[in-house]
Amino acid sequence: MTQIDGPESLFVTVADGIRIHAALYGPRDPEQPPVVCLPGLARTGSDFSALAATLAARGRRVIAIDSRGRGRSDRDADPGHYNPTVEMLDVLAVLTALAAEPAVIVGTSRGGILAMLMAAARPSAIAGAVLNDIGPVIERDGLLRIKGYVGKLPAPKDHDAGAAILRGAFGAHFPRLSDADWHAWSQRNWVAEDGGRLVAAYDPAIAQTLAAVGPDTPLLPLWDQFGALATVPVMIIRGALSDILSAQTVSAMKVVKPDLEILEVADQGHAPLLNDAETMNAIAGFVARCRHAPGRA
Structure with a gap:
């Protein structure tokens, strides 16, 4: 590990040889699950620097990950590997290497999709989840807008x-x-x-992950994956101006998971920046309630 601008920095080499970068904030505490921050499609772990510093100041361990092809993680020669399944496996590899399971996942957009996939693939890895402006249904207009600017x-x-x-x-x-x-x-x-x-x-080739998305492309919902979070605390954050996560989808999520905590961020779209005091305090309060994984005392 090396010290960089406050957090510790490390790299984990995953199965195909790609090095995944993570920034670590705050003290390790075996009594509390760490917080793992997963950024959006064309974003990096640096998006969480303010939130990570806030949580670390409250004694929480925070791990902010750069997905492959983003930030300080290695670029992949095969753009086809920029997909949620591969990226989820990368995150699980980092958690294993750092002995960081179970963790509270804070996932923005693509990172929230990874959180839902992780809950389905390895439920024991999740102690709670904050889904930032992402849910089981993605609005097509917003996805096409993202396609228009990524890369x-x-x-x-x-x-x-x-x-x-x-x-x-x-x-x-x-x-x-x-x-x-x-x-x-x-x-x-x-x-x-x-x-x-x-x-x-980020690697501009990440744009290829959206190449097939068009006005008539079917978008598969993720209700089963969201359902895998049924036994852990979940907070949904929605930007009031979001064109990715609709208020109707949030309401439907609440029906599926009645204990869902909901926060709407005024005057922000996709995706809320998670750096204002009100939002960070709400996340900190939620994280404090995620003390143990299911089945733990």
Whole structure:
């Protein structure tokens, strides 16, 4: 492990040789399950830095993972491996390597899909789950919008230009972000190569995972996978302006799981940034209630 900007940094080599990067915050506590943060499709674990620091300050171990092809994890020569099943197995490999099961999963978008798949594949790995703006039904219009920008945003000359690009692309979904917020988003979205040129913090080939999605493509629901979370606490966070997770889907989730905790974040779309005090405090309170896995005393 090496120390980087506060968290510890480590790499876990998974079965096919890809190195998966994880940032570790806070103390290890065998009495409390760690929190594992899984980012969105074209996002990195750095999205959780504020939340991780908040939870770590409350004594919680937090592990923020870069999925393969994102952040500091290795790119994959085969873009076909950028799929939820492979990425779920990567997460399970990291949890095994770190002896981090059971864990409370905080999953944004794609990361929430991985959480549901993990619950179905290895129920003992999950002590609770926060699903950030994702559910068993994904709205087609939002998915097509994501397809329209992943791997397609121009590389900015600097982070001021990056902030302007992001504001143009996402301003309608996040109308109350400040200039500083957009600049910070740019710093998470693009990283400097040797020589200083800014490049996306993910492999652009990840866009191929959405290549087959069209206006008439059937989107398979994940109700069975969501049902696998029946025995653990679950919180759903929805951006009030989301075009991925509908209020109707949240209501249907509540019918399936009556103890579902629901938080709606005002003035944010897909996906809420999880960095405001109210949201972080709500997540911290939820995590504090996820003390043991099913069957544990």
